[in-house]
Amino acid sequence: MKIKPISQHGMQLTRFGLMNCYLVRESDGFTLIDTTIGGSGDQILAAARSLDAPIRRILLTHAHVDHIGALDELATKLPGVQVAIGDRESLMLPKPPKQNLNPLPGEPPCKLKGGYPGANTPATHLISAQELFGSLRCLATEGHTPGHMSFLDERDGTLYTGDAMVTVGGKPHVPGYGPWFFPLPKFATWDRPTSVAVIQRLISDPPLIAIARLAPGHGPVLEGGRNLLEAALLEVKA
């Protein structure tokens, strides 16, 4: 797993050059944002060890397989770890039959796409929009999935976007964009118009702390904020 510092508090861990998760330093250890795919747990634990701090919390942007894949193996090896996910997204986190993959009343009636394998590890905390989780402001960024959340580090302006924005190829994209070399976020996106509306909302009603960089689930970290969101919207209109 490739380990790369991306800000004063964040480290990017990349698996196979395609999937990112992040260790965000807090006063008592790390918050791990997402887990990539199954089989990544030992490498994530080794990365935290090499950085001399324990993982205290696992925070999930959404319940797709390439974000929760290593949750169970990590939870087994981190007794007492806190596991947090958005309240809406938590309906997709359990394995069947508890898992609910149906749109709720009032949501676009699109079918959920992408892999939702579910996990045996239950969430210990359900996040609400605008909640402050450690140093991270939780922002509702639905669209890629119905309950997707992104996390803004209010200390350094890093927005951990999950799949609400992707940067494959080094450019910002609203999910639903899928180049031939990486079509996953395209095929796995639930409702692209909702994703577009959320990016518009982040521009017109920005978070109190300005976005300084995007740290996505797929692609490199990009420096910038509003300009990157606007560039992604221009591509949608093109």
Ligand SMILES: [Zn+2]
């Ligand atoms: Zn996804």
